[in-house]
Amino acid sequence: MDSGTTVETAALFREAGWRIGNVHLENRVVLAPMAGATDSVFRRLAREAGAGLVCGELISARALVMNNRRTERYLRIDPAEHPVSLQLFGSDPEVMAEAAEKVAAAGADIIDVNLGCPVPKVIGGGDGCALMLNPDLVGRIVEAMVRAVSPVPVTVKMRRGWDAAHENAVEVAQAAAAAGAAAIAVHGRFRHQHHQGPVDLGVIAAVRAAVSVPVIGNGGISSPADAVRMVRETGCDAVMVGQAALGNPWLLGEIAAVLSGRPVPPPPTQRERVEMAIRHLQAFIALEGEKALPAMRKHLAWYIKGIPGAARIRDQINHMERSDEVIRLLRQYQEALSD
Ligand SMILES: Cc1cc2nc3c(=O)[nH]c(=O)nc-3n(C[C@H](O)[C@H](O)[C@H](O)COP(=O)(O)O)c2cc1C
The missing domain is CATH 3.20.20.70 (Aldolase class I)
Structure with missing residues (x-):
């Protein structure tokens, strides 16, 4: 190296x-x-x-x-x-x-x-x-x-x-x-x-x-x-x-x-990163229930870190109490992303 x-x-x-x-x-x-x-x-x-x-x-x-x-x-x-x-x-x-x-x-x-x-x-x-x-x-x-x-x-x-x-x-x-x-x-x-x-x-x-x-x-x-x-x-x-x-x-x-000598796959797009955040949230809530939303906030912040506007979205998520609200916000964010 x-x-x-x-x-x-x-x-x-x-x-x-x-x-x-x-x-x-x-x-x-x-x-x-x-x-x-x-x-x-x-x-x-x-x-x-x-x-x-x-x-x-x-x-x-x-x-x-x-x-x-x-x-x-x-x-x-x-x-x-x-x-x-x-x-x-x-x-x-x-x-x-x-x-x-x-x-x-x-x-x-x-x-x-x-x-x-x-x-x-x-x-x-x-x-x-x-x-x-x-x-x-x-x-x-x-x-x-x-x-x-x-x-x-x-x-x-x-x-x-x-x-x-x-x-x-x-x-x-x-x-x-x-x-x-x-x-x-x-x-x-x-x-x-x-x-x-x-x-x-x-x-x-x-x-x-x-x-x-x-x-x-x-x-x-x-x-x-x-x-x-x-x-x-x-x-x-x-x-x-x-x-x-x-x-x-x-x-x-x-x-x-x-x-293993294979080509490195291309990195995820910004939209794919938000999609993963949503999937992770949905699966987590399905398993743990709504009360577990606070435990997901850090994961959501990690997925969107570095994407334009992420800090604002993270702050909004931190004030939300329900996962459906969070998912709606993430969908809007995702649609507005350029890639
Ligand atoms: C938030 C957090 C929790 C961790 N919990 C454990 C744990 O439960 N068991 C363990 O063996 N190591 C734990 N570790 C250590 C990690 O497994 C790993 O050894 C460490 O983060 C170094 O790897 P990295 O530099 O790739 O992060 C934890 C690390 C972090 C950051």
């Missing part, structure tokens, strides 16, 4: 498809788990737009095991979104294993363990990124989950490390792989960086070199060129895209095309 502006067209992989355990994936692009965003509606749209695998947000293993009603909604899977990975957080191997059984029964194709969440509420309980300080416990968690749900693959998603003094992704990856993890996603940032700032590709390359299971590179990918650079510099088997796919699921298809 020279700069980030040109994209090679030669396929980076001999085969477009690959596997995590017994699960076949048609391409090497993964939608990252994102709390409050990657529900079953967005995951379905992301699959349709070209992701080979979609991931659900972190779910409390303890709450699942206690049959918490609010938590069980995170287990909803749309038949059109498979293959789908659902993620658990927790640090008690037995609780994680019991929760994994529930996630498997709900139809998840893959079950992931969260080793990256930086939020105080989560790390305060020794979960999420705090687990990276204890590779031995990571191994015991993965082992218990694998025993409980095999042949459903168990994977882990980790960070570069807890902080610069504890940059131990390789050690944690080796513990997870030895315990039976079927793939390892590495987000090349530390806990304090949350989801912003420089991403270290070197640590992803080091994990790739240290384990024999597939490694998924994550962090800072916002274009096909970024994805190519991630694969070239780390040797990762697949790329995971988070924030840049919000409001732009087409990016996932563009990256899938580039990684």
Whole structure:
């Protein structure tokens, strides 16, 4: 890669498809788990737009095991979104294993363990990124989950490390792989960086070199060129895209095309972006009801970001209480757009 502006067209992989355990994936692009965003509606749209695998947000293993009603909604899977990975957080191997059984029964194709969440509420309980300080416990968690749900693959998603003094992704990856993890996603940032700032590709390359299971590179990918650079510099088997796919699921298809040597599809028109916003809203309201409208506002803003007049439309939407009003506004906006 020279700069980030040109994209090679030669396929980076001999085969477009690959596997995590017994699960076949048609391409090497993964939608990252994102709390409050990657529900079953967005995951379905992301699959349709070209992701080979979609991931659900972190779910409390303890709450699942206690049959918490609010938590069980995170287990909803749309038949059109498979293959789908659902993620658990927790640090008690037995609780994680019991929760994994529930996630498997709900139809998840893959079950992931969260080793990256930086939020105080989560790390305060020794979960999420705090687990990276204890590779031995990571191994015991993965082992218990694998025993409980095999042949459903168990994977882990980790960070570069807890902080610069504890940059131990390789050690944690080796513990997870030895315990039976079927793939390892590495987000090349530390806990304090949350989801912003420089991403270290070197640590992803080091994990790739240290384990024999597939490694998924994550962090800072916002274009096909970024994805190519991630694969070239780390040797990762697949790329995971988070924030840049919000409001732009087409990016996932563009990256899938580039990684398999196909021409990049043209970007969506402004009208197509508004159409997607409407479809997303309709599907979300059909599933969650009118009361869920506020949760959709951020998605709608992401879809129209950068289109002329978007700020005004966003403000109007923020004052609306009913989805039919919002859809009418978006239709008018769409009709007025020049393309
Ligand atoms: C709003 C938001 C919510 C997130 N929630 C989760 C989560 O539930 N589980 C997880 O493993 N990572 C979570 N992440 C981290 C992403 O999966 C990803 O690792 C991170 O955003 C880096 O990728 P990116 O630079 O492509 O966005 C979240 C990130 C964001 C921005």
